[in-house]
Structure formats: structure tokens, C-alpha cells
Amino acid sequence: MSLQQTIDKADALIEALPYLQAFRGKTFLIKMGGSAMEDPDLVAKVMRDIVFLEVAGINPIVVHGGGKAISAAMKDAGLEAKFVGGFRVTTDEAIDIVSRVLSEELNPGLVRMIRDFGGKAVGIAGTDVFIGEKTKGIDPEGKRVDIGRVGEVVGCHLEHMDAAHNAGIVPVISPLAAELATGKPLNINADLAAAALAKELRVAKLVYLSDVPGLMKDPSDPSTLIKSVNRKEADELIADGTISGGMIPKIRSAVDALNAGVRKVHFVDGRLPHALLLEIFTDGGIGTEVVR
Ligand SMILES: Nc1ncnc2c1ncn2[C@@H]1O[C@H](COP(=O)(O)OP(=O)(O)O)[C@@H](O)[C@H]1O
Numbered sequence: 697m698s699l700q701q702t703i704d705k706a707d708a709l710i711e712a713l714p715y716l717q718a719f720r721g722k723t724f725l726i727k728m729g730g731s732a733m734e735d736p737d738l739v740a741k742v743m744r745d746i747v748f749l750e751v752a753g754i755n756p757i758v759v760h761g762g763g764k765a766i767s768a769a770m771k772d773a774g775l776e777a778k779f780v781g782g783f784r785v786t787t788d789e790a791i792d793i794v795s796r797v798l799s800e801e802l803n804p805g806l807v808r809m810i811r812d813f814g815g816k817a818v819g820i821a822g823t824d825v826f827i828g829e830k831t832k833g834i835d836p837e838g839k840r841v842d843i844g845r846v847g848e849v850v851g852c853h854l855e856h857m858d859a860a861h862n863a864g865i866v867p868v869i870s871p872l873a874a875e876l877a878t879g880k881p882l883n884i885n886a887d888l889a890a891a892a893l894a895k896e897l898r899v900a901k902l903v904y905l906s907d908v909p910g911l912m913k914d915p916s917d918p919s920t921l922i923k924s925v926n927r928k929e930a931d932e933l934i935a936d937g938t939i940s941g942g943m944i945p946k947i948r949s950a951v952d953a954l955n956a957g958v959r960k961v962h963f964v965d966g967r968l969p970h971a972l973l974l975e976i977f978t979d980g981g982i983g984t985e986v987v988r
């Protein structure tokens with residue numbers, strides 16, 4: 697490596713200086729999408745970036761998804777994965793699979809990775825954090841239909857979170873809620889779970905890691921990345937059909953979180969090495985920022 701290359705490395709650290717100064721002591725909520733969790737090597741790189749944030753004095757909280765892994769496990773069990781309005785139809789049989797995949801496979805895997813990089817992490821079942829109520833799905837004709845054990849978040853218990861925070865441990869939370877009426881588990885869309893907690897904690901940043909470079913005018917063309925969007929523009933992009941599928945709950949909950957006082961929301965490609973650090977610590981960023 698030439699001397700100049702070595703100096704460039706130090707420049708990168710200096711570019712991060714104002715951000716490190718601004719963010720020390722702040723809480724960031726990072727939603728790790730299931731679509732970015734397929735390759736364990738790439739997931740491990742994200743977890744290493746999270747350890748970096750923690751060492752830099754930021755309090756990262758991870759809420760993870762797992763839609764793809766749940767669908768695969770359902771298929772193995774001979775069940776068909778069906779979605780209504782972006783929510784998984786979750787029968788009594790399916791909720792057991794959802795709970796198992798999230799709590800016994802994906803959640804401990806993320807915790808282990810953080811620990812492997814010398815970080816401290818604790819897995820927290822979403823049922824110990826989120827209080828939920830059953831919700832209906834909206835079918836393509838706009839009708840409300842029963843979709844089983846699916847919920848929306850109506851409140852959060854923060855005791856486990858506070859304990860983790862005070863001990864300097866990264867909480868890793870699954871997207872399940874305990875039903876208010878029965879205490880039984882409800883399946884929660886992970887984007888909504890992340891936004892609910894971000895709102896409750898009024899975090900400085902909410903970051904969605906997914907499998908696309910960010911919000912795009914044409915989802916099949918990365919050169920159409922939208923670098924920055926405000927709440928009004930986001931609504932227009934939903935109305936004109938630019939935003940569809942899994943991006944709808946993300947952008948809706950982003951706007952919701954901003955309305956509730958969250959400072960900034962980011963959409964970043966979780967498969968790109970160091971995307972999280974590049975978005976947070978460089979002047980240009982690399983994904984989409986959603987601002988008020
Ligand atoms: N305008 C858009 N820009 C980017 N992605 C979009 C857009 N509209 C729809 N999408 C889709 O949203 C998907 C991300 O949502 P989802 O699959 O639910 O991810 P995750 O598992 O990370 O929550 C992308 O893979 C893409 O196909």
C-alpha cells in the first residue's frame with residue numbers, strides 16, 4: 697500500500713469525525729430485513745458494523761425480519777405462504793413456525809454473530825417487548841379480511857430494553873407481540889415493529905436494511921435511486937404506484953416514525969459491505985434518506 701493510500705484511509709476516518717461527535721450517546725434503530733439475511737457472510741458483515749457503532753458510543757438496537765426464511769420453513773412443512781396486503785396469513789399452525797424460525801433460528805444467529813466480533817448482544821423475544829392486537833388484512837378489492845394471528849403494535853414494554861441499554865448490550869428483537877387480551881403470540885410485520893419501537897424511543901435514526909440500494913423510481917434500475925425524499929413526496933410515490941410490495945410498509949412506517957419525532961429514516965442495501973457505516977458516516981450517504 698502506498699503512503700497516499702494509507703493517508704486516504706485516515707481521511708475516511710476524519711470524514712466520520714463530525715458524525716461520530718454528533719451521534720455519540722444517541723440511539724439508532726436498525727431493522728434487518730429478511731431479504732438481506734439470506735447470505736450469512738453478508739449478515740455477519742452487517743453485525744460487525746453494528747459492533748463498530750456500539751464501540752463508537754452509539755446505542756444500536758436491532759429489530760429483525762425473516763420473511764423469506766419463514767416462507768421456506770412453511771414450504772418444508774407443506775404449508776403455502778400467502779400474503780394479504782403485505783401481511784402473512786398466519787394460521788395457528790403457521791404461528792408456531794413463525795415463532796420457531798424467528799426466536800430459535802434467526803434471532804440467536806444474529807446475537808451469536810455480534811458476540812463473535814467481540815460485541816455484547818442479547819436476544820429479546822418480541823413478545824417481551826411488543827403488546828399487540830389482532831389486525832385484519834386489506835385484500836385487493838379493499839375488503840378487510842381475517843388473516844389469522846397477525847397483529848399491530850399497541851404498546852411496548854421497555855424494561856428489557858432499558859436493562860440492555862444500561863449494561864451497554866445491543867438488544868436484538870424479533871417481530872412478535874404478546875396479544876393484549878390473551879398474552880399469546882401475534883405475528884407482526886417487522887417494518888411496523890421497528891417503527892413502533894423507534895417511535896416509542898424517539899430514536900435519532902431508523903435504518904431499514906433490505907435487498908435494494910434504496911427507494912428507486914424504477915425498482916429494476918439502480919440508477920434511478922432517489923437520494924432524499926420528504927413525507928409529502930413519499931405519499932405521492934405510493935399514490936402513483938412507484939412504491940409497491942414490501943416497500944409500502946417501510947415507507948409508511950418511515951413517515952409515521954418521522955411524524956412521531958424520529959429525526960431521520962434511511963433505506964440502505966444490507967447486502968452491500970459497510971452500507972450501514974457509509975450511510976451514517978459519510979457526507980454523501982449511499983441509500984435513500986426520508987426526511988420531514
Ligand atoms: N420503488 C421501490 N424502490 C425499491 N424497492 C421497491 C420499490 N417498490 C417495491 N420495492 C420492493 O421492495 C422490496 C423490499 O421489501 P421486502 O422484500 O419486504 O424486504 P425486507 O425483507 O427487507 O423487509 C424490494 O426487494 C423491491 O422489490
Ligand SMILES: CC(=O)N[C@@H](CCC(=O)OP(=O)(O)O)C(=O)O
Pocket residue numbers: 728729730731760761762763764766782783784794846847871883884885886887942
Ligand atoms: C405479519 C407478517 O407479515 N409478518 C412477517 C414477519 C417477518 C418480516 O416482516 O420479515 P421481513 O422484514 O423479512 O419482511 C412475516 O411473517 O413474514
